[in-house]
Amino acid sequence: MTARDLEPVVDIRDLRVTFATDGGDVAAVKGVSLQLQPGEVLAIVGESGSGKTVTARTVLGLLPETALTRGAVVLRSRDGGSTADVATLDGRDLRAVRGRDAAMVFQEPGSVLNPVYPVGWQIAEGLRAHGDVSKKEAREVAVDVLRRVGIPDPEERVDHYPHQFSGGQKQRIVIAQALALNAGVIIADEPTTALDVTVQAEILDLLRRCRDEFGASIVLITHNMGVVADLADRVAVMYQGELVETADVATLFADPQQEYTRTLLGSVPKLGQGAARARDRAARRPEGWADQPPVVAARDLRIVYPGRFRKPDFTAVDGVSFTIAPGEVLGLVGESGSGKSTIGRAIAGLTPVSGGSLTVLGTEVAGIKEKAFRPVRRRIGFVFQDPATSFNPLLTIADAVAEPLVVHGRAGDTDDARGRVDELLEAVQLPKAFGDRFPHELSGGQRQRASLARALALQPELLIADEPTSALDVSVQARVLELFDELQREFGFAALFISHDLAVVDLLADRIAVLHHGRLVEEGTGEQVLGAPQDPYTQRLLASLPVPDPAEQAQRRARWAALR
Amino acid sequence: MSRRRTWRSLPVVHQLRQSVGLQRGMLVTGLVLTGVLLLAAVFAPLLAPYGYGQLRDADGAFGAQQPPSGDHLLGTTVGGYDVLSRVIYGSRTAVFVIVVAIVLSIVAGVLLGLVSGYLGGWLDRVLVVVADAVYAFPSLLLAIVAAIVISGGQSSLVGGVLAAAISITVVFIPQYFRVVRAETVRIKSEAFVESARVVGTGTWRIMTRHVLRNATRSLPLIVTLNASEAILTLAGLGFLGFGIQPTAAAEWGFDLNRSISDVTSGIWWTSIFPGAAIVLTVLGLTLVGESLNDLADPRLRSRRRAADVPPPADVAVTPGGGLAAGTAAGPEGDLR
Numbered sequence: 001m002t003a004r005d006l007e008p009v010v011d012i013r014d015l016r017v018t019f020a021t022d023g024g025d026v027a028a029v030k031g032v033s034l035q036l037q038p039g040e041v042l043a044i045v046g047e048s049g050s051g052k053t054v055t056a057r058t059v060l061g062l063l064p065e066t067a068l069t070r071g072a073v074v075l076r077s078r079d080g081g082s083t084a085d086v087a088t089l090d091g092r093d094l095r096a097v098r099g100r101d102a103a104m105v106f107q108e109p110g111s112v113l114n115p116v117y118p119v120g121w122q123i124a125e126g127l128r129a130h131g132d133v134s135k136k137e138a139r140e141v142a143v144d145v146l147r148r149v150g151i152p153d154p155e156e157r158v159d160h161y162p163h164q165f166s167g168g169q170k171q172r173i174v175i176a177q178a179l180a181l182n183a184g185v186i187i188a189d190e191p192t193t194a195l196d197v198t199v200q201a202e203i204l205d206l207l208r209r210c211r212d213e214f215g216a217s218i219v220l221i222t223h224n225m226g227v228v229a230d231l232a233d234r235v236a237v238m239y240q241g242e243l244v245e246t247a248d249v250a251t252l253f254a255d256p257q258q259e260y261t262r263t264l265l266g267s268v269p270k271l272g273q274g275a276a277r278a279r280d281r282a283a284r285r286p287e288g289w290a291d292q293p294p295v296v297a298a299r300d301l302r303i304v305y306p307g308r309f310r311k312p313d314f315t316a317v318d319g320v321s322f323t324i325a326p327g328e329v330l331g332l333v334g335e336s337g338s339g340k341s342t343i344g345r346a347i348a349g350l351t352p353v354s355g356g357s358l359t360v361l362g363t364e365v366a367g368i369k370e371k372a373f374r375p376v377r378r379r380i381g382f383v384f385q386d387p388a389t390s391f392n393p394l395l396t397i398a399d400a401v402a403e404p405l406v407v408h409g410r411a412g413d414t415d416d417a418r419g420r421v422d423e424l425l426e427a428v429q430l431p432k433a434f435g436d437r438f439p440h441e442l443s444g445g446q447r448q449r450a451s452l453a454r455a456l457a458l459q460p461e462l463l464i465a466d467e468p469t470s471a472l473d474v475s476v477q478a479r480v481l482e483l484f485d486e487l488q489r490e491f492g493f494a495a496l497f498i499s500h501d502l503a504v505v506d507l508l509a510d511r512i513a514v515l516h517h518g519r520l521v522e523e524g525t526g527e528q529v530l531g532a533p534q535d536p537y538t539q540r541l542l543a544s545l546p547v548p549d550p551a552e553q554a555q556r557r558a559r560w561a562a563l564r
Numbered sequence: 565m566s567r568r569r570t571w572r573s574l575p576v577v578h579q580l581r582q583s584v585g586l587q588r589g590m591l592v593t594g595l596v597l598t599g600v601l602l603l604a605a606v607f608a609p610l611l612a613p614y615g616y617g618q619l620r621d622a623d624g625a626f627g628a629q630q631p632p633s634g635d636h637l638l639g640t641t642v643g644g645y646d647v648l649s650r651v652i653y654g655s656r657t658a659v660f661v662i663v664v665a666i667v668l669s670i671v672a673g674v675l676l677g678l679v680s681g682y683l684g685g686w687l688d689r690v691l692v693v694v695a696d697a698v699y700a701f702p703s704l705l706l707a708i709v710a711a712i713v714i715s716g717g718q719s720s721l722v723g724g725v726l727a728a729a730i731s732i733t734v735v736f737i738p739q740y741f742r743v744v745r746a747e748t749v750r751i752k753s754e755a756f757v758e759s760a761r762v763v764g765t766g767t768w769r770i771m772t773r774h775v776l777r778n779a780t781r782s783l784p785l786i787v788t789l790n791a792s793e794a795i796l797t798l799a800g801l802g803f804l805g806f807g808i809q810p811t812a813a814a815e816w817g818f819d820l821n822r823s824i825s826d827v828t829s830g831i832w833w834t835s836i837f838p839g840a841a842i843v844l845t846v847l848g849l850t851l852v853g854e855s856l857n858d859l860a861d862p863r864l865r866s867r868r869r870a871a872d873v874p875p876p877a878d879v880a881v882t883p884g885g886g887l888a889a890g891t892a893a894g895p896e897g898d899l900r
Contacts, residue, residue, distance in 0.1 A: 348762045377764035390755035394777045404763040454759070 007076060008035035009185055009217050010059055010102075015071040015087070017054050017063065028054045030241040031071075036185065036217050041207075043220045043232035043249070045264070047473035048444075051241040052221050056187045059219065060102055061086050061094045077101045078184035099126050102185040103178030108194050109170035113162040119146075119173050120158035123180050130181060141180055148213075149176045149206055168199035175206060179214055186210060189221045196335035197500070201544035201560055204231050223474065225268045226546030229253060229553045237261050249550050267478035268548045269503040275527050277485075278510050285327075294323040295361060295462050295494040296347055302355035303342050316342040318518040319356065326461065329488060329495045331509025331526075333502055333541075338515040340498045344464045347496065348382050349373045361461060378408050381455030381493070385467040387447035391439035397450050398435030401425070404457040424453040427490075428483060445476035449483060456491060463488075463495045469504060481507055502545055506530055514538050539563060576784065576852070579859040591855035597848025604655040613637070614646040616653035616814035629831055639833040642822055643810060651837050653814035657725060658845060661798050662791045664729035665736065669790070670783070672733070673740025678779065680741070681748025682771050692745075695738035703793075704800050707731035711806045725808060728801055732794045743786060747779035788853035792846040799842050816842050 017029040029051040036042050044052040057063055058073050073086040075097060084097055106112045113122060123145060124138035133141075139158065146154035149172040151165075162170060171191060178186050188207060192200035208231060210216045220232060228235055228249065235252045237244040237260065245258045256262045303317040317339040324330045334340040345351040346358060346365065353366040363376050384390035391400050401424055402417035411417035422432045428449040439447055448468060455463055465484070469477040485508055488495060499505045505512055506526050513523040514535065521535040533539045543560040547553050576595070583591050604611060613636075619625060630640040638647035680691040698706070710731030751757060752775065760770050802808065802817025810818065816838040823834035 350758055350761065374764045377762065380762065382759060382762040384755045384759060386755060390759050392756045392760075392774050392778065395773075403760065403765070407763055407765045407769065454763075458763075 007038075007080070009038050009076045009078075010034070010036035010219070011072075011074040011076075012055065012058070013072045013074070015055060015058060015069070015073060017051070017058065017070075018068045019064075020066045020068070028067075028241055029058075032238070032241075032243050034236055034243070034246070036219060038184075038217055039211060039215060041211055041218045041220055041231055041233045043222060043228045043235045044238060045222060045225065045228055045235060046238035047223060047264075047475065049240070050238040052238045053189055055238070056189060056219050056221050057104075059086060059185065059187055060098055060104055061089060062104070075101050075185070078182065095129070099178075099181045099183060100130050101183060102187060103181060103183035105171070105174050105178055105186060105188040105191045107190040109167060109174050110162070110194070112174050113170060115162050118159045118161055119165070123158075123173070123177050126177055126181050142176075145176045145180045146173070149173070149179065150202075151176075166199075167195055168202060171195060171199075171203050172206060175203075175210065179210065179216070182214070184217060185219065186216050187219045187221070190223070191220070192227060193222070193224070197502075198335065198540055198544045200227070201546070204546070207231060224546070225265060225474070225548035226553070229548050229550045230546040230557065237264065253548065253550055263475060265548065267475040269478070269481070269501070269507050270547065271503050271506055271530055271542075271545070273503075274506040274508065275531075277507070278526050281510060289327075290325065292326050293362065294325050294359075295328075296322075296324040296496065297359045298322050298343070298356070299358075300356035301343070301346070301353065301358050303339070303346055303351060304354040316518055317346070320515070320518070320520045321356075322513055322520065322523060324462070324494050324496060326494050327492045328511070329497055329509045331505030331512040332496060332498045332515060333500065333505050333512060334515035335500060335541075337517070339518040340500075340515050341466055343515075344382075344466045344496055344498050347462075348380055348464055349377065378404070378458050379461045381458070381460035381463040383448070383451050383455050383463065383465040383468045386471045387444055387451050388439075388471070390451055391447065393439055395438075396435060397425075397430075397437055397439065397442070400439070401435070401450065401454045401457055404454065408458060410458070420457070421453075424457055425450070427456070427487065428453045443476075444472050445480055448472060448476075448480050452480075452483065452487065456487065456493075459491065460493055463493045464498070465495060466498045467500065468497075470500065477504070484508060502530065502542065514541070576856070579856055583855065583859055587855055587858055590851050591859075594848050594851025594853075594855060597844055598852055601655050601845050601848065602659065604652050605659040608652050608656050612646075612649040612652040614649040616645070616650050617811045618646065618649070619644045629826065629834070631831075632833055638837050639831075641819060641834045642826060645810065647819075647833055647837050650810075650814040650819055651816070651841050654816045654819070654838060654841060655845075657808065657813045657815050658795055658798065660725055661729045661732070662794050664726065665732040665794045666787055666790060668729065668733040669736035669740055670787070673737045674744050674776075674780070674783075676737070677741040677744025678748055678771055678776055681745035681779075682752055682767070682775060688745075691741065695741050698734065698738045701735075703735040704797060704804075706735055707797050707801055708804065708806055710734050711801060725813065727806075728798050728808070731801070732797050735797070736790050736794075739786060739790065740783070743782055744779050747782070748775055751775050751778050785853055785856045788849050788856065792849035792853065795842060795845050795849070 012032060012034040015029055015032045016027070019026045019028055032051070032055055034042070034055070044056060046052045054063065058069060059075060063069065069087045071087060074083050075086050076083045078101065084093070084101075086094070086097060089097065113119065120139060120142040123142040127133050127138045127141060143154045143158050146158055151157055151169060151172055162173075165173065175186075191207065192203050195203060204227060207218060207220070211218055220227070222228060232249045234246065234248045236246045237252075237258070239260050244260050245252070245256065247257070252261065253265065256265055299321050301317055301320045302315065305314045305316055307313045320339075320343065322330065332340045332343065342351055346353050347360050349365065349368075349370075356366070358365045361376055361379050363373070365373070391397070398418060398421050399414050401421045402411060402414040405411040405417045405420060406413060411420070414421070418435070421435055425432055425435060430446060430449055430453070434442065434446070434450070442450065451468075468484070469480050472480060481504065488508075497505060497508055509526060511524065512526055512529040514521050514529060514537070516537045522529055522533060522538045529538060530542065533542055540563055543556060543563050547556060580588070580591060580595070614621065626636065626640045626644050626646060628640060628642050628644045630636055632639045636646050636648065638651065640646055641650070676691055680688045707728075708731075711727045714727040714730055757770060757774055760774050798815070799817030799820070802815045803821045805821060808815045808818065819838040820835055823831075823838075826834045
């Protein structure tokens, strides 16, 4: 190694970024200094609003006009020949640096690729922007780079359009775009958040190869500690625009120095935590519990979405059978498109049942009229995925929580129901005064707790929670899950808990059902499903799940590679 | 953060407070012009030296086509009316027609849009086809037909104004219908509407309590733009002779129509002033509408630059990471 190799490729010195917003100036990054060494994967972790994305984006000068940047971001080119302070560049100089010295991989591969151009053209566009290349050469490079990121038949697929690829393949193409220019630094902003767990493992593997085979340095922005443990060499923890702690990955996980880092790591749910809790609950069940009529019983349930424009119908749920006993929590796990949300919506009467039988609280739902189902509705609570959109923005929290009571005639109006609303808010650990606030004045976690309060307003016998924590930060998620568990014990409702995260489901559920392409592939207690999975899909799902422990994750990775 | 809604968050007032620079200039100009129009309409009897249909005073007849003088600041028309008085009283007719036309079209358009968008089905298809058919008509032609049907072409005091207003209403309903329907269709699939459905809320309650108020966000914008279009349609009707008789009310378009022959004979005051009144009114309303449009879109809205010195640390972010949409979505949200 020469001295030059030890110089950092990115050197961020005392970076400060301020945004002008309607609510006044907001300091997003407050004096951050970071170095990225050649051939290193630096993970920047933090919760939303911690400034991790803003910090990484300054490396490419990708901030909006409302941002004011202070400090220096020195970017060294791959051969070490030139350095540039990106914070002061603009126009042509900035464009020259982008792509050549540093490239970006975004969170949502579906919206990064332009739908009206073939992917090969889009890869070639970067080449054209940085030098005079003939069409033929550009195509050759595109084919080559597509092959190297693992797209099968690249000669043919180079002419395909983005919609002809799956989500994981699209992310591979976005990474190929970065590799085509042989960028020295790749900024990966939540590269796997929008992807399923099994696909995530493949993309992480590809990013690792980007470093090992292509010699790129990677800045990985993520909130997923499992991903960090899997890929990162060094970790920078950010909180509220400041750098809390920087350490290499083994040290950080084994011996975090700062209180915040410890809390963050402690909030990450781990597989196997829920087993003891589930056993405990099973032991407390009274005699004859299993003989009670189930709250939900599905037999050969089929749900079909009619195809549009002569396309074939889409079968979202195909012959699924399960039951939920009173007071029992069933965890429904699956990847996107597996039909897990559809089942939840069918139970709540939001999606019609196409075939088979679905009995909810003693009422057959298949083919039922809205009017006949309404009385059943009062006995069902529903918690939606995104707390930001599940509240009417023009109603106060008290109005929203009182709405079920008013609709079912338990109260005349919000004021009338206020006593009960206050009780409910207290049950979900929100101050009474929050009832007078509007949804946008609450944080995500607070909103999701208010959402729980609304779902519990009528003391339902069944609660359906559709990914209730996937839009929340880890530390907030931990609090909401804890609360959910407490409320479940207190009110004793049966619950269908839908999630893509095995660890989250494991924490809460008595039984776990795994869905794959609309079929139920495995069902059993947490210990059975997670401890000794029988179905190959469940095995693959479990092996793909990165755990927040670098040493253990390295072993799991080896096992995953063997399963593939 | 727990600020209740006050007068500051009313439409227009809110936008005025958040605007800066050129956008603010445009909005203020528009508001001033519109304000002058409203003041002239309200205080017309105090401001105008004569009545709109007055032909003589104590000194005898005014005389036709008199140039501006001490008695008649803006001269008199070919029919012998005082131009200044008719321009001022004309604002009354204009405001009256705007208000009636917009109230009628908003009520009908919003109701139809809401029902059509939320219920869907065959009703939705029929209404959309009808709205498209009305769109396809030249609006002035439609207004003329409506005016003839409503009043038989003969215009009296209220009848003339109503004829003009209703004919404008017919043209405008599809616009409100379209906007509200599109918003309703979007809001219908929002999680908070589904959450209301899960609770068992009735259809009518969902439509009025959850959908309606969220679907009316862009209405102030269309109202201002339509108001300016209403003035033009009214003036067009008047100019073509389907307007209001001079003895029933003052109407700028009618006065313009009567001044056609004057223009060639060098009599400028009979056409310039009613014409200027139309232009300024339309300009004022359009400026308000366009500014509201720009301000409603965060991408078009210009903001004050961030101060050079970063503010003290405690202003910035709420603790706990879960940032409220208002403050935090700013930086992170804009980037996505």
